[in-house]
Amino acid sequence: MKNVAISCSLLFLLFFGQANAQTYAENGMVVSDHVIASQVGVDILKxxxxxxxxxxxxxxxxxVTHPEAGNIGGGGFIVFLKANGEVTxxxxxxxxxxxxxxxxxxxxxGKIKDNSNHKGLLAVGVPGTVAGLYQAHQKYGKLPxxxxxxxxxxxxxNGFMMSWGLYNAAxxxxxxxxSEDIMxxxxxxxxxxxxxxxETWKQPALAKTLKEIQKHGRDGFYKGWVAQEIEDxxxxxxxxxxxxxxEKYEAVERKPLKGTFNGYDIYSMPPPSSGGVALIEMMNLMEEANISEIEFNSTAYVHLVAEAMRRAFADRAKHxxxxxxxxxxPVDRLLSKDFAKMRYENIDLTKASISDPSKFGHPYDGSSTTHFSVVDKEGNAISLTYxxxxSYGVKMGSDKLGFIFNNEMGDFNPVPGETTTGGQIGTDPNMIAPEKRMLSSMTPVxxxxxxxxxxxxxxxGGRTIINTVFQTVLNVLAYDMRVDRAIEAMKIHHQWLPDRILYERNxxxxxxxxxxxxxGHTLTPTTNIGxxxxxTFDASKKLYTGAADSSSEDGGARGY
Incomplete structure (x- = not known):
C-alpha cells in the first residue's frame, strides 16, 4: 500500500514552523491545528x-494527527454559510x-467525589462527532x-511523520x-x-475503526462491533x-443565531453552545460603546471589554x-440591542463591577478543543469546533478502537443549587439529566x-473560547486588523466567577x-489564551487569506 505523500514544503513546516503568518488563495482554503489535516481538506476541494x-x-x-482534541470520541458544532447566503x-x-x-x-x-466529573469513565458523554459529520454529509455533501x-x-x-510539537505533547x-490505560x-x-x-507514527487500531466508519457511515460507530466494544x-x-x-444518539440541525455589528452579519451556534449568545451580546455592548473610538489595548478598552465579559458570563450561568x-x-432577549443598551447603561467606566454569586447579573442588570475554518471556490464556508x-479528554479508551474518549460530563453543573466565587455554577438549566447535552463554550463564527x-x-480554550473569539472578531470589525494580527493580538478573559481578569503575560x-x-480589578497572568x-475574504480581489495561531505548533493554512 502506498505511503501518504507529504511534500518537501510540508516537511519543512512540520520541523521548522510556519513559513509565513498568512496564506493566500483564490479557490479555497482550510486552516486547522495540523498542516497535514489542512492539506487533506484542500485536496478534497481540488x-x-x-x-x-x-x-x-x-x-x-x-x-489521527491532532489527538489532543481532534476526535471521534467527542463532539462539537458546525456553522455553515451556503454560497446563496443561507446559514444553518x-x-x-x-x-x-x-x-x-x-x-x-x-x-x-454532597460534594464532588474524587474529581469524578472530570476523571474516570463516568465523565464520558455519549460521543457525537461521527453522527454530526455524517448528518452534514447526507444533507449537503457532494463527494462519496x-x-x-x-x-x-x-x-x-501507513503513518505520518512525528513532529516536534506532537512529540513534546506525547x-x-x-x-x-x-496509570491510564490507553495512554x-x-x-x-x-x-x-x-x-x-x-520517525513514522502508525495507529493500526484507529485505522481499523476508521475503516468501519468509512464503510458503514454513522452505523460504523454507533452500531456493530465498534459499539459493542465501547459497551464492553x-x-x-x-x-x-x-x-x-x-443507537439513540442523533445530531441536530439547528437555526443559527444572528447578530449585527456596524453593517456586518454575525452567525454563530445557538444553545447548547453558550458561545453565540455571549458573543453577540458582547458585540452589541461594544456597538453601544462605539468601541472603535476607544484606543486598542488602552486601560479604557480592557476595562470595557472585561465588564462586557462579566455581564455575558453572568447571563450564561443563569439562563x-x-x-x-x-x-x-430568553435567548432573543439576550441578543437584543435593547438588552445591550440596558446593560451598557449600568457599566461604570471608572471602576470594576462586583461579581456576586448570589445575584448573578442583577447588580448590573438595569484545556482541550480544536477549531478549523474552511471555504470553497463557490463561496460556501464552514466554521467547525469540536x-x-x-487535553486528551479523559485519557482513557479501548486499545482495540484506538481513540480517546471525552470527559465532557464535567461541563454540566455538578452540584445542584451551589454557585461559588471559585466559578462552580449550580443553576438548573445545565443540571445533569439523561440524554441532555451539556452547556458548551465552543464559539464557531x-x-x-x-x-x-x-x-x-x-x-x-474551554470557557476562554467565547472571549478569545469575541476579541478577534472585534479586532477585525472594529479595528480593521488583518486576520493574522487580530489572532496574535493581546487577549484577556473574564468569566464573571472567579472575579478576575486573566491576561496574556508580556x-x-x-x-x-x-x-x-x-x-478595582484583580488580574492574573497566563502564557497564552486561545x-x-x-x-478572511476580500471581495474586491476575490482572495481568501488564512492564518493559524502561532501557538499551534503544527497548525497551518492551506489553499489553492
Missing part, C-alpha cells in the same frame, strides 16, 4: 468537493448517558462519504498520566518507545455508556443550557458581508495593569 466535504475529511484527519448549523454535542443523574458525581457529603474518510484511514494505517501526557502505549512504536520526531470497555472499566446510548430541556430560555474537553463570508473564525503593559488594579484558526 477533487471537486465542497466546504462540507473538506470539513469532514479535515475532521477525521485531525483525529449542526449540533453534535455529546449527551449524558441514559443512566446519568443530577447527583451522580457526589459523595455522601468513503472518499472523505479514506485519507484518515491511510494516515492512521512525552508530557505520557509522563503525567502513567501508556498510545504514542509508542514497535520498539516500545515513544515515536521520535522524523465501559462495563469493564466503570463507565455507564451502553449500545442503547449509542443557558440544552434547548431541548429548557424551552423557555472537543474532547480536557462566520461573519458575512452582503451574504458572502467575510471572516470565518474559532478557537479552543502583552499587557505594566501601566495598564496598574491602572486596572486601581479601578489557538485561533481564521480566514
Amino acid at each position: 477533487k471537486g468537493g465542497n466546504a462540507i466535504d473538506a470539513a469532514i475529511a479535515t475532521a477525521f484527519a485531525l483525529e 448549523t449542526f449540533d453534535f454535542r455529546e449527551k449524558a448517558p441514559l443512566a446519568a443523574s443530577p447527583t451522580m458525581f457526589l459523595g455522601e457529603n 462519504w468513503a472518499d472523505l474518510v479514506k485519507p484518515s484511514v491511510e494516515l492512521a494505517e 512525552v508530557n501526557v505520557t509522563d503525567q498520566d502513567p 501508556i502505549n498510545y504514542f509508542k512504536g514497535a520498539n516500545g518507545e515513544i515515536v521520535k520526531p522524523g 470497555y465501559m462495563k469493564a472499566k466503570g463507565g455507564i455508556i451502553t449500545k442503547a446510548d449509542l 443557558l443550557g440544552d434547548p431541548d430541556f429548557n424551552p423557555d430560555m 472537543t474532547l474537553e480536557n 462566520i461573519v458575512a458581508k452582503d451574504g458572502k463570508p467575510y471572516l470565518v473564525i474559532g478557537s479552543p 502583552l499587557l503593559s505594566p501601566d495598564t495593569r496598574d491602572a486596572l488594579i486601581k479601578m 489557538v485561533l484558526m481564521g480566514i
Whole structure:
C-alpha cells in the first residue's frame, strides 16, 4: 500500500514552523491545528468537493494527527454559510448517558467525589462527532462519504511523520498520566518507545475503526462491533455508556443565531453552545460603546471589554443550557440591542463591577478543543469546533478502537443549587439529566458581508473560547486588523466567577495593569489564551487569506 505523500514544503513546516503568518488563495482554503489535516481538506476541494466535504475529511484527519482534541470520541458544532447566503448549523454535542443523574458525581457529603466529573469513565458523554459529520454529509455533501474518510484511514494505517510539537505533547501526557490505560502505549512504536520526531507514527487500531466508519457511515460507530466494544470497555472499566446510548444518539440541525455589528452579519451556534449568545451580546455592548473610538489595548478598552465579559458570563450561568430541556430560555432577549443598551447603561467606566454569586447579573442588570475554518471556490464556508474537553479528554479508551474518549460530563453543573466565587455554577438549566447535552463554550463564527463570508473564525480554550473569539472578531470589525494580527493580538478573559481578569503575560503593559488594579480589578497572568484558526475574504480581489495561531505548533493554512 502506498505511503501518504507529504511534500518537501510540508516537511519543512512540520520541523521548522510556519513559513509565513498568512496564506493566500483564490479557490479555497482550510486552516486547522495540523498542516497535514489542512492539506487533506484542500485536496478534497481540488477533487471537486465542497466546504462540507473538506470539513469532514479535515475532521477525521485531525483525529489521527491532532489527538489532543481532534476526535471521534467527542463532539462539537458546525456553522455553515451556503454560497446563496443561507446559514444553518449542526449540533453534535455529546449527551449524558441514559443512566446519568443530577447527583451522580457526589459523595455522601454532597460534594464532588474524587474529581469524578472530570476523571474516570463516568465523565464520558455519549460521543457525537461521527453522527454530526455524517448528518452534514447526507444533507449537503457532494463527494462519496468513503472518499472523505479514506485519507484518515491511510494516515492512521501507513503513518505520518512525528513532529516536534506532537512529540513534546506525547512525552508530557505520557509522563503525567502513567496509570491510564490507553495512554501508556498510545504514542509508542514497535520498539516500545515513544515515536521520535522524523520517525513514522502508525495507529493500526484507529485505522481499523476508521475503516468501519468509512464503510458503514454513522452505523460504523454507533452500531456493530465498534459499539459493542465501547459497551464492553465501559462495563469493564466503570463507565455507564451502553449500545442503547449509542443507537439513540442523533445530531441536530439547528437555526443559527444572528447578530449585527456596524453593517456586518454575525452567525454563530445557538444553545447548547453558550458561545453565540455571549458573543453577540458582547458585540452589541461594544456597538453601544462605539468601541472603535476607544484606543486598542488602552486601560479604557480592557476595562470595557472585561465588564462586557462579566455581564455575558453572568447571563450564561443563569439562563443557558440544552434547548431541548429548557424551552423557555430568553435567548432573543439576550441578543437584543435593547438588552445591550440596558446593560451598557449600568457599566461604570471608572471602576470594576462586583461579581456576586448570589445575584448573578442583577447588580448590573438595569484545556482541550480544536477549531478549523474552511471555504470553497463557490463561496460556501464552514466554521467547525469540536472537543474532547480536557487535553486528551479523559485519557482513557479501548486499545482495540484506538481513540480517546471525552470527559465532557464535567461541563454540566455538578452540584445542584451551589454557585461559588471559585466559578462552580449550580443553576438548573445545565443540571445533569439523561440524554441532555451539556452547556458548551465552543464559539464557531462566520461573519458575512452582503451574504458572502467575510471572516470565518474559532478557537479552543474551554470557557476562554467565547472571549478569545469575541476579541478577534472585534479586532477585525472594529479595528480593521488583518486576520493574522487580530489572532496574535493581546487577549484577556473574564468569566464573571472567579472575579478576575486573566491576561496574556508580556502583552499587557505594566501601566495598564496598574491602572486596572486601581479601578478595582484583580488580574492574573497566563502564557497564552486561545489557538485561533481564521480566514478572511476580500471581495474586491476575490482572495481568501488564512492564518493559524502561532501557538499551534503544527497548525497551518492551506489553499489553492
